[in-house]
Amino acid sequence: MIVKAFSSSANLGAGYDILALAHDAFEDTIEIYVQNSSELDIKVEGNGVPLSIEKNSASFALLELLRSYDIKAKIRLKIIKGIPAGLGLGSSGASAAAAVYAANEIFKLGLSRQELVNFAMKGEIASSGSPHPDNVAASLVGGLVSVLNSNPVKVEQVPLNLEFQIILIIPFVRIEAKTKKAREMVPKQIDTSKYVTNARYLSSLLLGFIKGDRELVRLGLNDEIIEKAREPLFPHYPKIKEISLLYDAIGACVSGAGPTIAIFVDSKSDKNKILGESLNVCKAYGYECTYKIAKVSGGAWVERRD
Numbered sequence: 001m002i003v004k005a006f007s008s009s010a011n012l013g014a015g016y017d018i019l020a021l022a023h024d025a026f027e028d029t030i031e032i033y034v035q036n037s038s039e040l041d042i043k044v045e046g047n048g049v050p051l052s053i054e055k056n057s058a059s060f061a062l063l064e065l066l067r068s069y070d071i072k073a074k075i076r077l078k079i080i081k082g083i084p085a086g087l088g089l090g091s092s093g094a095s096a097a098a099a100v101y102a103a104n105e106i107f108k109l110g111l112s113r114q115e116l117v118n119f120a121m122k123g124e125i126a127s128s129g130s131p132h133p134d135n136v137a138a139s140l141v142g143g144l145v146s147v148l149n150s151n152p153v154k155v156e157q158v159p160l161n162l163e164f165q166i167i168l169i170i171p172f173v174r175i176e177a178k179t180k181k182a183r184e185m186v187p188k189q190i191d192t193s194k195y196v197t198n199a200r201y202l203s204s205l206l207l208g209f210i211k212g213d214r215e216l217v218r219l220g221l222n223d224e225i226i227e228k229a230r231e232p233l234f235p236h237y238p239k240i241k242e243i244s245l246l247y248d249a250i251g252a253c254v255s256g257a258g259p260t261i262a263i264f265v266d267s268k269s270d271k272n273k274i275l276g277e278s279l280n281v282c283k284a285y286g287y288e289c290t291y292k293i294a295k296v297s298g299g300a301w302v303e304r305r306d
């Protein structure tokens with residue numbers, strides 16, 4: 001069976017570990033072949049990803065799912081990476097999402113996409129040391145998802161009534177264990193005033209998407225806490241955000257744990273200026289950047305059944 005899942009941008013300003021948006025910028029492909037066996041035996045193949053079961057997000061999520069259903073089988077898992085890893089594009093999450101989606105289909109477990117998030121998020125332990133569910137939820141469910149509870153995990157799709165595209169400004173940098181490091185930079189304690197400001201941003205963002213009000217989205221795409229604490233990982237961000245707002249983007253935020261920046265644009269935005277000047281900012285900060293213009297995508301899907 002061949003299953004695919006799209007990339008995603010998590011957080012979206014104040015929605016740290018809460019929001020993620022699936023987009024068609026990149027996709028991962030999982031090929032999974034199963035034979036009867038009296039033992040559970042998983043072998044991983046793939047380029048540019050760890051090949052040990054416990055270190056690969058896809059195989060680790062799969063292992064957790066199959067163990068919890070006491071499924072014994074010989075499994076060959078081939079991961080064809082389309083989503084560059086470590087750049088804030090939900091790469092590890094998409095592989096994990098595709099792997100558990102495939103297992104659900106093959107073993108006819110009858111789990112909903114939302115239920116599969118419980119297992120896919122375990123894959124993030126392999127990649128970043130923590131089972132954050134946002135990226136896997138977006139890649140499984142599609143659209144904009146909100147994580148409403150962590151134990152047990154509950155995720156819901158947020159209605160999107162706004163037309164927009166996402167310009168992703170993607171620096172080619174390799175930061176070892178980036179998400180792990182970025183999570184360590186998150187403050188353990190925060191001022192109540194910052195909490196209130198962020199909660200206002202989050203409610204404005206959600207209302208904006210639901211009501212189709214770009215001004216509310218613009219106000220909501222901000223964060224006083226996490227993006228600020230992590231800024232050393234993406235020093236190019238404030239300037240790119242300033243340029244984006246100047247040329248009437250809906251807003252801009254860090255994509256996941258960065259360093260990719262997500263700029264939300266619509267027919268009012270001067271996309272060429274935003275793109276050209278953002279790439280110049282990259283250069284000024286010594287980054288080689290590329291870009292993708294993406295739109296909101298659906299969740300994981302079966303490409304071929306056999």
Ligand SMILES: Nc1ncnc2c1ncn2[C@@H]1O[C@H](COP(=O)(O)OP(=O)(O)OP(=O)(O)O)[C@@H](O)[C@H]1O
Nearest residue numbers: 056057085086087088089090091092095127179256
């Ligand atoms: N199947 C996989 N796909 C991609 N990366 C994987 C996978 N399995 C393990 N990894 C490891 O996870 C790390 C990348 O995860 P990381 O969380 O830093 O970035 P990401 O998954 O691309 O996106 P984000 O920053 O949005 O979380 C790399 O060290 C990579 O080797």
Ligand SMILES: N[C@@H](CCO)C(=O)O
Nearest residue numbers: 010016017132256257
């Ligand atoms: N919410 C996670 C997403 C990682 O892509 C974080 O910001 O650490």
